[in-house]
Amino acid sequence: MEQTKALNALEPFLALSKSATSPRAAADLVTRATSAPNTFLFAELLQTPQIQALAASPEFTSYLTLLQIFSYGSYGTYNATPNLPALNDTQTLKLRQLSLLSLASDRSSLSYDALQNALGLSSVREVEDLVITAIYAGLLHATLDPARQAIQVSSIAPLRDLAPGTIPDMIGALQNWAGRCQSTLGDLEEQIKSIREAAISRETDKRASDKKLQGLMESMGEFDKGLSVYQRDNLTRRGINKRTMADPLGSAAADETMDLDDLLGVEDPAKRASKRKL
Incomplete structure (x- = not known):
């Protein structure tokens, strides 16, 4: 103005x-x-x-x-x-x-x-x-x-005229300033690239770690499942051995009535009813 x-x-x-x-x-x-x-x-x-x-x-x-x-x-x-x-x-x-x-x-x-x-x-x-x-x-x-x-x-206010020879000096100063800006932008782009690469590397490592952890958890689940079956079979074998020692003749009727519920301590409903009558 x-x-x-x-x-x-x-x-x-x-x-x-x-x-x-x-x-x-x-x-x-x-x-x-x-x-x-x-x-x-x-x-x-x-x-x-x-x-x-x-x-x-x-x-x-x-x-x-x-x-x-x-x-x-x-x-x-x-x-x-x-x-x-x-x-x-x-x-x-x-x-x-x-x-x-x-x-x-x-x-x-x-x-x-x-x-x-x-x-x-x-x-x-x-x-x-x-x-x-x-x-x-x-x-x-x-x-x-x-x-x-x-x-x-x-x-x-911009109310001073430029002296002769000032414009080339101004152009040179602006070119130097533009060069410094380009250099600064280049450094910033390199830093941004480095940050992105570091972020990608961290994400890759995290995914690999999560995948490894998931595999370990699945392995532990399979191990726990196998261990449960093993304990169940072992308990069954222990019950059969006890009955065999108590009845050397190997009574067929006793074998037929023995099942996993007896071994696990589950009482037969008929037996429970007979006990109540007594």
């Missing part, structure tokens, strides 16, 4: 540049554009032939340099460059605001001392006033922290 507003504010000066055929008119256009409210982007005006023609005018070439500083320079650059036009109050405030944006884009926390030195301010109060004007202008979102003598910046 702030960027659209700044571009719209520059439109009248782009239209006026077509009629600024003399160096003096072009220089005057630079002064008016940098002094106007809401003009924070100057790349399009800087690229117009009439403004670029100022480079061939020794008298007004400094206005081209001034517009370049407003476009992608800083207040410190202005002070370090000799023979530049003097700034009026509006230009001074705007250049300091633009310089504040550049400083805030590199750090989330700015000390009062650093801003005071970088922006040519004489007191802490001036630092706070400048930050407040930038906040109200929508240039950045920040919080003043007088106790720590610092400014906490949460976001800044």
Whole structure:
């Protein structure tokens, strides 16, 4: 939103540049554009032939340099460059605001001392006033922290032009960042693959263990069944041997009446009835 507003504010000066055929008119256009409210982007005006023609005018070439500083320079650059036009109050405030944006884009926390030195301010109060004007202008979102003598910046508006040669550097930085992202994704994929393989291995081992345990349980069941039959047969043989020892003659009637129920201690119903009569 702030960027659209700044571009719209520059439109009248782009239209006026077509009629600024003399160096003096072009220089005057630079002064008016940098002094106007809401003009924070100057790349399009800087690229117009009439403004670029100022480079061939020794008298007004400094206005081209001034517009370049407003476009992608800083207040410190202005002070370090000799023979530049003097700034009026509006230009001074705007250049300091633009310089504040550049400083805030590199750090989330700015000390009062650093801003005071970088922006040519004489007191802490001036630092706070400048930050407040930038906040109200929508240039950045920040919080003043007088106790720590610092400014906490949460976001800044995209209202600075790119300096010449910046795009290749940005492309290189983005390519390096993309390479690091690809490397990180590759490492994550390897870790995910390792985790999946470990999970499959654990599941295979678990199934093998369960199958082995099931086999052991089935074997134990067959063993218990066989043992029960063995005990039953053994008990039967023991009963027959006892009867044989008690009746050496091997009475046929006794053999016929002997069955597994007698051996197991189950009393015949007829015998139980005879006992009751007695």
